[in-house]
Amino acid sequence: MLQVVLSKMVVKKVNKFLNQKGSIAIMMVITAVILITPVVVNFTFDTNIAKLKVYNIEQKAKAKLTAESGLKFAMARLRLYKEAYNYVQNNKALKDSVKPQILDMLWNFPFIYPVPITNKTSLIQKQGLEKFHEEVKLDGNLTLSIANISNKINLNMVRISLLNETEKKRDPNYQPPTEDEMKFSVESQLFTALKNGIDAKLLVDDVFNAKHSGIEVNNLVDILKLNITDPVAAETMENSQMSLFQDQNSQPKYSPFMSFSEVYTLPEWSDDLVALVENEFTVHGAMMIDLNQITDKMLKLLFPEITEDESAEFFKYKNDPDDPKHFNSTDEFKNYVVNIGHLMKESEFDTLMANFKKLGVQFGPTPTLFKIISSAKLERGSYTITAYVTIPTQPEPRKQVQNTENQTSTQTPQTPENPSTPQPPAAPQTPEKPETKTLLLNPRIVEITVS
16 A cells, blocks of 8 residues: 555656656747748748838849830931931922821821720721730830920030130121120020019019029020030139139039030029020030921010010911811921911011021921830839930031132134124023022930930
8 A cells, every 4th residue: 555655756757757747848939930031021021021022123124125125116217307308308399298297207106015905996996906915025114204305505515606706706807796696606595594583583583583583694604615615714703703613612613505404503593593504405415406396485585576466376377176287397487487377577587597597596397306215114123225316417518619720711712604603601590599408417415314
């Protein structure tokens, strides 16, 4: 009996010891799990973040390739426009029948990929689009637009005029340009645009009035001139604006603008002042102003005496929803100015255009400066390319000067019937005036930004 009692006591002691050991082991395991869990969670989180970063980089790269493909497609369309335009210019029969408005259809429609299929799409069109989507290998969505911005004046022409004026001053018989000649310069156009914009803004914006009341427009123009002029030409200018650059710990650039955003960095040129002229001026492109893209401010620059009512009548005539007008030549624009709008006489219009042409500013129906926006999106990745493209015109051939030194006088041939009687000189033949035609060069990208 005693032996049984002792055996039970031993078993209880052993079970108690084992229970204590098991609890300790479980506590150790739980503690280890608690300590390891944050590490595992953090590792899993970092892994997922790294995975998302890799996916985003991959999608961004694919979107970039798609946007670049869109830019190449846009350049191909502009190249096609250039080839078609030159072909029409070289073919007199086509030149009379194919209007510039028709050629503009080669570039002026937007493009979206995938091309949307709607309920109005016919069965044949659906089949064609489905085949197109199968054959074209583009990742994501693409939106492409080409805008004609050939209605702006190139600010870099100020630099050219300053260089020419510096060269002329070296002539001892130099005569400064007259007031009538100066009013057609780009410098004068910039002054007029700034003054008109500031005066109009002061009347309606109290904040602008408080900030810019009494501002000197000549001062702003001189700052811009000093910044883009040549160092040699700058020596002949009054450097009273140099202190403004020094106050900003900067120096004038002494070179042409490469981007319009550089205007924002000029002293005294605040953002709201730049906004007054950014739609009328650029830093790119040949000076061919597209008459079909003319703005109310540009119209005011052309015809300073035009009234608000006359300007409104012009745009009412041009943008009539029932019968919109497209100027296919300078003569059509001239017809409105002289015969319909009665803005000036024909002789005054011809003189106006001639004066602008002398300074390198021409007007016509041909677009020469474009803004391309190619935007691609693939899931979380996106890429947008904004490019400014110019299509320069071919320069006119230089006039050949005839060398009269080697020309010998020829005697009038005598006739067999009366060899001693000289024949009357033949009437001089008036050479036919060659037909003037404007040919375009290949499109080229002059500025590009990405985002």
